[in-house]
Amino acid sequence: MKIVIPAVSLEKGGGARFLYQVANALIDRGQNVEFVMPQQGIVEWPVRAKITRVKELSPKAFPSCDFILPNFYSTVFPAWQSKKGKVVRLSLVYEPLCVANPELSKATYSIDAPIVTISQWQRQLILSEVGRDSSVISGGVDSAFFHPSPKLSARTGQKTIFYILRGPGYSWKGNSDFLEACKYLKERFPNFTLLVVNPEEQTFETTFPYTIMKAKSDQEMALLYARADLFVYASYYESFGLPPLEAMACGTAVITTDCGGNRDYTRNGENCIVIQPSDVMALTEAMYHLLTNDNERQRFADAGQTFAKSWTWQRTADQLISVLKQL
Structure with a gap:
């Protein structure tokens, strides 16, 4: 599958960590993954997927693919309007709780696109707030780094x-x-x-x-x-x-x-x-x-x-x- 992930930035933080880890793991599973990012977007994680820089995340910026996974409210409508692949709304956080435009961000959950979220709690939150169910995928840990060491x-x-x-x-x-x-x-x-x-x-x-x-x-x-x-x-x-x-x-x-x-x-x-x-x-x-x-x-x-x-x-x-x- 060809999977496109729009990202405003891949700076150090939980959401960007989730994206880069999933993208790398998808590549290890034989999938074709491409990030589409603005030119000024910062990349601080060791991403192995292709990164395509664009002037802005507008509908014309998206390449043709099987799936587009917008993961922040500001990228949902451009992905949807691009018609370049099936949109699956990946919800890493329920944005109305934490952004300055709660109504606009809430509206992105109402488009006719499947929703994938990252915990059962968030699944229930989205269901109660917008009346739409979602599939759940879980976070993980990279055992190459996260393993025991002697205590100080x-x-x-x-x-x-x-x-x-x-x-x-x-x-x-x-x-x-x-x-x-x-x-x-x-x-x-x-x-x-x-x-x-x-x-x-x-x-x-x-x-x-x-x-x-x-x-x-x-x-x-x-x-x-x-x-x-x-x-x-x-x-x-x-x-x-x-x-x-x-x-x-x-x-x-x-x-x-x-x-x-x-x-x-x-x-x-x-x-x-x-x-x-x-x-x-x-x-x-x-x-x-x-x-x-x-x-x-x-x-x-x-x-x-x-x-x-x-x-x-x-x-x-x-x-x-x-x-x-x-x-």
């Missing part, structure tokens, strides 16, 4: 927490809840180290120290997951949420909020601890419990690693190929 605490004697700390524009990531929980944790368990990746490179006022780490590649990110004793995810909502699954694959115990899309792979009490969003005291208690209970923390780490092994990008590609063949 074995050398330092201090337990390590790893967190992805986003800037003020990402309030739904739960940063303030996490930082407040760390303040309470420090009063009960002072002997921990906090490592954070801060993509926006902004500083945050805290009453406790933390170290900002750089992660310019999957390999560097995987080492941060793997060397930590605990990974925490505090989001209010996510369409899927790759980081907890990646941390599991790296053999690190996970505490995560029930943020929607991660329900497909989180099993509270089995492969992670799941708390409600914004419950600072529950988050504090969960971190304290796992940092002071080595056997319990290791049980979650082992269960998570075992569970994550089958969640590969090749599996994602196979799911997508199956959906497209049915169409």
Whole structure:
């Protein structure tokens, strides 16, 4: 099959990661994949698919193909109007929740095109909002990078927490809840180290120290997951949420909020601890419990690693190929 994927940009971030990983996995499955991007679009991921640069993502910019997979609201109507291939609306996020034009973005779900989304939670959200059902494909983990490594605490004697700390524009990531929980944790368990990746490179006022780490590649990110004793995810909502699954694959115990899309792979009490969003005291208690209970923390780490092994990008590609063949 010839599959065309319009992309505004392929910068570092969850949506672009999903696209490049799926595209590479589709190529490994023998599919012909081409990205169509504006000339100014940034590419930061190691994409192996063909990239065609165009002046703008207008209908005439699309080549003939079997399927076009618009994945952001601004690319849907140009893809639909091109008539160059069967349009399948790939929903990586339900845009009306997070863009400045909620009505325009919602309208893109009403065209007569099949919808593919990335979690059962988002499938139900789209169904309730626009009355249209969708097929579900899942995210994955690249085991070439995301696998266990020795823990820093074995050398330092201090337990390590790893967190992805986003800037003020990402309030739904739960940063303030996490930082407040760390303040309470420090009063009960002072002997921990906090490592954070801060993509926006902004500083945050805290009453406790933390170290900002750089992660310019999957390999560097995987080492941060793997060397930590605990990974925490505090989001209010996510369409899927790759980081907890990646941390599991790296053999690190996970505490995560029930943020929607991660329900497909989180099993509270089995492969992670799941708390409600914004419950600072529950988050504090969960971190304290796992940092002071080595056997319990290791049980979650082992269960998570075992569970994550089958969640590969090749599996994602196979799911997508199956959906497209049915169409």
